[in-house]
Amino acid sequence: MxxxxxxxxxxxxxxxxxxxxxxxxxxxxxxARHVRLHLRARGTGWGYSLHEFGVYS
Structure with missing residues (x-):
């Protein structure tokens, strides 16, 4: 991240x-003002799967 x-x-x-x-x-x-998720490698043979991404303070 x-x-x-x-x-x-x-x-x-x-x-x-x-x-x-x-x-x-x-x-x-x-x-910070901006947040990004930088994915570099797939965890499975089916590709990337991201169900939810949240930023909370």
């Missing part, structure tokens, strides 16, 4: 290669 203050310069706040496809809750203390 990456965050940015201006939408151009991104910084990584969380990265993993051990996700299991279940529910993941990530606690981040960064403050």
């Amino acid at each position: 990456q965050v940015s203050d201006n939408g151009t310069d991104w910084r990584t706040v969380h990265s993993t290669t051990t996700a299991n496809g279940d529910i993941d809750t990530i606690d981040v203390t960064e403050t």
